[in-house]
Amino acid sequence: MQIQLNPNLGTTQLASDFQQKKRLRIDNILSADSAEAILDCLKNQTAWQLLYSNADSSPTRLNNQQLEQTTIEQIKATHAQVYARATSSYQYWYKFFPMVEAITTGQVTEKSPLNEVTKFLNSAEFIGLARKITGHSSLVKIDPHATLYEPGDFKNLHDDMRDDKDARDKSIRRYAVVIDFTKNWSVNWGGEMQFYPGQNPTTSESIFPGFNALTLFQVPTLHRTNMVAPYAAKGRYAIAGWLRDDPNITRLDLGDTPVEAK
Template sequence: METVTIRLNPALDLAPFARAYAERGIVQIPQLFEERTAGAIADLLQRGVPWRIVFTTPDDKPVHYSREELQAQGQERWKATIADVTARARQNRGYFYKTYPMIEAYLKGWDPGHPIHQLTEFINSADFLGLGRTVTGVTEITKADAHATFYGPGDFLTRHLDTGDDHERRAAYVLGLTRGWQPDWGGLLLFLNEKQDVSEGYLPRFNALTIFDVKFLHTVTQVSSFAGAGRFSITGWFRDDPGKR
């Protein structure tokens, strides 16, 4: 990654976004970073991350494989896994895409010296957590999860809620990091109403941070076979863990 200081765009005025969130529980903040910073982060995700395949098991538990672990599966076993993931997706269960679990990697010492760890530190900095508190109005936010994600053709995330096992997630966020994404390419963040109609949808716009209340049912549509780029983003949750309330 180009050497940059990761900081919020100093021109950001969070007040109108806080008002919008208070009214609707969903908001998209454009130009989160200055252009050079956003470009450096995007280049890092597109060129320098050791991605892992993430999906759910038959009992709906998440699992991720590194490239080496994936190769160790063998072709036939992997085909069976894909068939199982696809069958459960028809039942609106599960997901399949590439990820780098930033918090886990940081805490376990994966990839020492990798520049993505600078981004992990920023996500839990006073500035970013302060943004979360200001926009959501939840002053009890204590930390943030973070996952780098890469959706290629065929990747998807079926509809779900983001409440968390202990209801510790107070709001979800998605930071788009692909330039020029088109709606026909899929990969759209869609919100569903009680009838399961689409009530609202967002492009994964470059350098835009979408924040939403975890009470909203949502999905990421499958990326199309003809998508002109990968869908890169940072996703996670602003949290208020029970032990720190």
């Protein structure tokens, strides 16, 4: 299927709202059919991996095969270690699916909604919208991945500046994008993104999971994903990524000037 934007977005107002706090929530970002197809794919067609942090906050990923080879006792012990470290350092534990990696290695077919949404998020339509809203005319790409926070999953305070990538990649994270695909979420279940004005703050702003809703914010911004309550009835689905500059990429489809002409 073809992923489509909601045709009724008011770009001028969205840009004005974003400039006030460098943060914005856009409800009904996609067409209804697009959002439903993506949710179905996330729930029923996605081979989720377990992603968690080591002692130095670096990531460890376990795919389905690795999880099958890991005992419940080992998982519980690792989980307890992450929780213990989380009292005083940046730690996380949630489900993850590397969309770009899966597409390049053939794990995701061309007809999959995850392939379609990856192409859409890198299309002139979406990148052009992001440029208009942020006022940042050099954005050229986004690297989406899928997340699932189930009961007990969390991600501690961070600012998105950490960037584990190939040294040859010269791109820079400018804005974070999170598109929620969770219906009928209760605020009692936690799992909200919480934004903070600084370290050890006394106030915060919360954005709870929703359906077909995009959250956009400037990098760096201090935030965390609060733990999903153990009694939550379901998980929190989203597709996230970072809008980037990249001096090695020219978007002719967005009217950029070719490098040799500059």
